[in-house]
Amino acid sequence: MQQAIKDRVDPALIDRIDAIPRENIGEFGTDAFGFDPEVVKLIAPVANWFYRRYFRVNARGLEHLPEGRFLLISNHSGQLPFDGFMIGTACLTEAPRPRIVRSMVERWSAELPFVSHFFVRAGQVVGDPATCRRLLENDEAVLVFPEGARGINKLFAKRYQLESFGTGFMRLALETGTPIVPVAVVGAEEQAPAIYDIKPLAKLLGFPAAPIIFPQLVPLPLPVRYHITFGPPMTFEGTGDEDDEVVVEYVKKVRNTIQRMLQAGLEQRQGLF
Amino acid sequence: MSDDDARPSRAETPDQVSGEVKKTAKKSTRKKAAKTTAKKTAQRAPASKAGAKKKAKRKKRDDRPLVLVTGAAGGLGRLVCRKLHRRYRVCGVDRRPFPDRPKDIEHLRIDLRRKSAAAAIKKMKPAAIVHLGVIHNPHAGDAFRFNLEGTAQLLRVAEAIDVDKFVYLSSANLYGPSATSSGFLTEEAPLMGAGRSPEVRDLISLDMMVQSLFWKRPASETVILRPVHIVGPHLRNAPSKYFRLGRIPTVMGFDPMIQLLHELDLVDAMLKALEPGIRGVFNISGAGQAPLSRLIRARPGQQLFIPGPMFVAALDRMFQLHITQFPSTELDHLRYSCLVDDRRARDDLGFVPQRSMQETLADLD
Numbered sequence: 001m002q003q004a005i006k007d008r009v010d011p012a013l014i015d016r017i018d019a020i021p022r023e024n025i026g027e028f029g030t031d032a033f034g035f036d037p038e039v040v041k042l043i044a045p046v047a048n049w050f051y052r053r054y055f056r057v058n059a060r061g062l063e064h065l066p067e068g069r070f071l072l073i074s075n076h077s078g079q080l081p082f083d084g085f086m087i088g089t090a091c092l093t094e095a096p097r098p099r100i101v102r103s104m105v106e107r108w109s110a111e112l113p114f115v116s117h118f119f120v121r122a123g124q125v126v127g128d129p130a131t132c133r134r135l136l137e138n139d140e141a142v143l144v145f146p147e148g149a150r151g152i153n154k155l156f157a158k159r160y161q162l163e164s165f166g167t168g169f170m171r172l173a174l175e176t177g178t179p180i181v182p183v184a185v186v187g188a189e190e191q192a193p194a195i196y197d198i199k200p201l202a203k204l205l206g207f208p209a210a211p212i213i214f215p216q217l218v219p220l221p222l223p224v225r226y227h228i229t230f231g232p233p234m235t236f237e238g239t240g241d242e243d244d245e246v247v248v249e250y251v252k253k254v255r256n257t258i259q260r261m262l263q264a265g266l267e268q269r270q271g272l273f
Numbered sequence: 274m275s276d277d278d279a280r281p282s283r284a285e286t287p288d289q290v291s292g293e294v295k296k297t298a299k300k301s302t303r304k305k306a307a308k309t310t311a312k313k314t315a316q317r318a319p320a321s322k323a324g325a326k327k328k329a330k331r332k333k334r335d336d337r338p339l340v341l342v343t344g345a346a347g348g349l350g351r352l353v354c355r356k357l358h359r360r361y362r363v364c365g366v367d368r369r370p371f372p373d374r375p376k377d378i379e380h381l382r383i384d385l386r387r388k389s390a391a392a393a394i395k396k397m398k399p400a401a402i403v404h405l406g407v408i409h410n411p412h413a414g415d416a417f418r419f420n421l422e423g424t425a426q427l428l429r430v431a432e433a434i435d436v437d438k439f440v441y442l443s444s445a446n447l448y449g450p451s452a453t454s455s456g457f458l459t460e461e462a463p464l465m466g467a468g469r470s471p472e473v474r475d476l477i478s479l480d481m482m483v484q485s486l487f488w489k490r491p492a493s494e495t496v497i498l499r500p501v502h503i504v505g506p507h508l509r510n511a512p513s514k515y516f517r518l519g520r521i522p523t524v525m526g527f528d529p530m531i532q533l534l535h536e537l538d539l540v541d542a543m544l545k546a547l548e549p550g551i552r553g554v555f556n557i558s559g560a561g562q563a564p565l566s567r568l569i570r571a572r573p574g575q576q577l578f579i580p581g582p583m584f585v586a587a588l589d590r591m592f593q594l595h596i597t598q599f600p601s602t603e604l605d606h607l608r609y610s611c612l613v614d615d616r617r618a619r620d621d622l623g624f625v626p627q628r629s630m631q632e633t634l635a636d637l638d
Contacts, residue, residue, distance in 0.1 A: 027629055028563035028571075032612070033456060034530050110452035110609075113526025113581070120528075121564075131456035 002042060009045050016098040017041050024138050031138075033102075033131070035123035040092075040100065043122055047089040054223050055082070055187070059090040061230035064181060065099065069136045070233060071173050071180045072101060072143040073254055075162055075262060076151030078188035078221065079211055081105070083152075086226055087143060087183060088123075102135050103143040104128075106208060129168050136176045143183075144169045146251070153197060153209035159189035160262050162255055167244070170251045175240025179233035182254055184261035186229075190272050191221035224272050227265050231257060335377075337362050338437075340547070341399035343385060343427065344406030345378075346371040348508040349442075349536065353403060354378050356540045361547075364397060366390065367406060385423030394430050401438035401547055402431055407479060409510065410598050411472050424479050432490055440496045440546045441483040445556055447476055447499065450529065450611035457614035460499070460554040466611075470602035484554075496546040498539075500557035501613060504637055505536025511599055516637055521569050523607055525578040528566045530610040534559040535628040535636065542624045551622060556613040559626045559633060565607065571634045581608070 006014065017040055024031040029038060051057050072091075077083060081103075088101040104127030110116045125131050127144075135142050145151055146165035154163065173180050194211035202210040216222060234257065236250050338361055344350045345365025355375065357363045364379040365371050371380045383390045385406055394402075404427060408416040431439050448458045449466030464481075467474040486495040502512035512533070515521065534557060542557045569576045579587070581604075588601040618624045628636070 026561040026563065027631060028561070028567040030530075030564060030567070032530075032562055034528075034564055034610075107453040113524075116452065117526060117528045120530075125456065126453065128456065134456055 002038075005045075006041050009041060010048070013044050013048065013093065014041060016092060017044060019098050020092070020100050021139070024140070030121070032134070033123075033125050034120040035100070035102070036121050037100070039121040040123070044092070047085065048093060050082070051086060051089040051093065055086060055221075055226040057086050057090060057226040057228060059094055059228045059230070061232075062090060062095045064230050064232045065091065065095050065097070065141070066179050066181070066233050067097065069139045069176065069178050070141050071136070071169060071178050072141065072183050072230075073169060073180055073258065074143065074145055074183035075160075075185055075258055076145035076147045077154065077159070077185065079152060079192040079194055079209075079213065080221060081152060082191065082221055083185045083188040083226075084143060084145070086188075087185065087228060090228055090230075091141065099141045101141050101143045104132060104145070106149060108206065108208065129172060132169075132172050133176060136172065136178050146255075149208035153194070153211060155197065155211075156189070156193035156195060159193075160186075160266060162259055162262075165251050165255050167247050167251050170236070170247050170254070171240045171242075173240075174236055174238035174242065174247075174250075179235045180254060181233050182231040182257045182261060184229045184231075184258050184265050186227040186262060186265035186269055187224045187272070188221075188226060190224045192216070227269060229261050229265055231261055335362055338400035339364060339397060340401045340403060341366060341394060341397065342403045342405060343367065343423075344404075345374075345380065347405065348505075348510070349503070349539070350405050352505075352507055352536055352540050353405065353543055356544060357403075357547075360544075361401070364399065366394070384419075386419065386426060391426055391430050394427075395434055398434050399436065401440065402427065402436050403440045403442075403543065403547070404483070405442050407442070407476070409472070411600060412595055412598055416472075417475055420475055420479060421482075424482055428482060428486060431486065431493065435490065436493050437549075438494045438496070438547060439483070439486055440498065440543065441480070442543075443480045443483070443497050443499045444476065445499045445501045445532075445558070445613045446606070446611060447473060447480060448611055448613065449473070450605045450609040452609045454609070454611070457612050458556070459614045460556055460617060468602065468605070470600060472600065473603070487552075494549070494552040496551055497554045498542060498546060498557050499554065499613065500534050500539055500542070501532035501559065501611075503534050503536055503539050504633060506636060506638060508536055513637060515599075516568070516572055516574070516634065518574050520577050521572070521574040522577045522579050522584065523565060523569070524584055524604065525580045527581075527608040528564045529606070529608060530562045530612055531565050531568055532558045532562045532612060533568070533630050533633050534626065535633040538626045538628055541627070542618065542622065545622050545624050553617075553621070555618040555622050555624075556615045557618050557624065558613055558615040560629050562612055563630055568630065568634060571631060572637070 017037055030036045084103045091099045091101045100123050102123050102125055105119060105124045107126055110126045132142055146169055147163040150163040192213045195214050196212045198210040340357055340361040341364050342350055342354050343366045345354050346367035346369040354363050354365055358375055358378050366381045368384045370382055374380055381393060407420050447464040447466045448462050449468060464477045467477055483497055504513045504516060538559060585601045591597045592600055
């Protein structure tokens with residue numbers, strides 16, 4: 001059956017997936033974290049449909065992606081992590097050198113049956129500094145949303161205002177000498193406008209948030225148009241052992257860059273759809 | 274056996290202990306007396322007379338260091354003994370018989386908790402102790418007492434004779450599988466496996482008891498090995514039995530990453546741990562890691578997908594009926610990964626696994 005699905009996939013896409021670096025794939029077809037490029041071939045058509053038909057993504061600056069390891073730092077929005085999904089699809093299907101993006105996902109998703117297993121095969125890993133370090137040492141491309149759950153679950157009134165950034169990613173970048181590629185996603189904020197977050201319900205269910213979404217009520221995304229901008233890589237010199245003030249200063253630089261890219265993207269945007 | 278003589282004596286000095294042992298030995302059965310001291314053994318117990326004489330003879334021509342192996346008659350114990358006796362003098366300790374052992378391996382058939390066991394080991398003065406004698410079967414009624422009291426006594430003996438090397442076989446499972454644990458756990462990671470499982474709780478306390486030797490006897494080299502799932506043709510432990518099943522149950526919707534270690538790779542690690550200068554805690558892993566479903570596909574068995582709650586209920590019932598030794602509290606091993614980082618073993622111990630996972634699984638039957 002897998003072969004039947006693969007046969008229907010655009011051969012150009014299969015070639016791109018075959019072209020991603022495979023040094024870390026082990027004897028059972030997966031890397032140390034369970035990522036399997038063959039499974040990506042099964043998901044790629046779905047991703048491609050969302051990318052081209054549903055969100056009609058307009059990706060710019062993909063030529064900035066360096067070779068080898070890099071960290072993608074992006075704003076996070078939209079209640080459901082379609083922004084990460086689309087950033088990954090852009091890097092796989094449109095970048096000059098196809099890459100698999102390893103995103104750092106919420107810890108709670110790892111406890112969900114089926115979902116966790118599917119995420120892992122597709123290259124997603126539970127957000128943890130040790131895991132991230134290992135991936136970067138293996139020359140992977142890692143996507144981090146430093147706003148975390150605060151970013152994705154922000155209410156509609158706060159759209160395109162960056163929450164505070166964690167500093168973990170910067171220490172890892174300094175320690176491993178990894179260039180940082182700032183990413184701004186415009187459009188995802190409007191896919192599921194949340195007007196209120198029922199915190200007690202979220203606590204009860206063990207979810208990061210329980211938003212009330214208007215107009216569609218369920219957190220399925222509206223078919224908004226995505227504009228994803230990749231900025232030129234930023235490199236910071238250091239050891240990762242700097243004082244907090246120094247690191248916070250570096251993080252601010254990245255955050256300001258993304259905020260500027262967001263503003264520019266918003267100004268250029270013509271209509272939500 | 275009464276509980277009283279199982280409890281180790283409070284008297285800590287070696288003289289007092291051996292004195293007491295002699296007294297009890299006179300009163301107790303012939304078999305027990307046999308293990309008190311070598312001389313007494315020779316006089317009273319014809320069964321072990323030959324053994325004692327042989328030992329005396331060999332002492333003259335064999336001055337290789339003596340290694341004491343507890344749990345020697347178990348699947349792993351036999352393998353370790355067979356490998357060690359080429360390089361060391363080996364004495365096995367186990368309450369089970371060890372009939373097909375190589376001729377130059379001595380075997381003390383004795384319960385580690387007995388005072389006579391302590392006295393006999395003190396008399397032998399082994400240069401190294403390899404502690405494998407830990408019961409993992411939760412249905413063995415006295416597993417709790419045996420593991421804790423036996424290990425406590427062995428550690429007291431190790432302190433008393435200032436043993437050069439103490440190697441303890443712990444397990445990487447003590448870190449505990451968890452959805453939220455970071456990818457690769459180092460030796461510093463907390464031992465969180467206890468969760469709801471009393472068996473794992475005991476094993477963690479054993480690991481910690483052995484850790485106390487690090488500061489109690491800094492001159493002794495203490496090594497704790499924490500291997501991942503050990504599988505092999507000679508083993509009847511949980512992972513080996515699991516992969517030998519005709520239908521291999523898994524939890525529906527979960528497919529954790531698994532690390533496997535071949536039994537002979539573990540024996541290699543054991544040998545490396547006995548080298549002088551090696552001390553500390555080491556995670557031991559085989560080559561690579563793979564999703565459970567793919568490991569099962571490499572076996573003749575068929576994978577079964579069972580919904581979690583149903584699996585727990587069935588396992589609980591089967592556990593009650595003693596059909597399985599696998600408590601449902603440890604089902605998380607089939608849900609979440611528990612991967613360890615074995616960098617320290619590679620760098621400091623010089624241990625590199627020789628067998629791939631494919632070979633390990635193919636070699637299982």
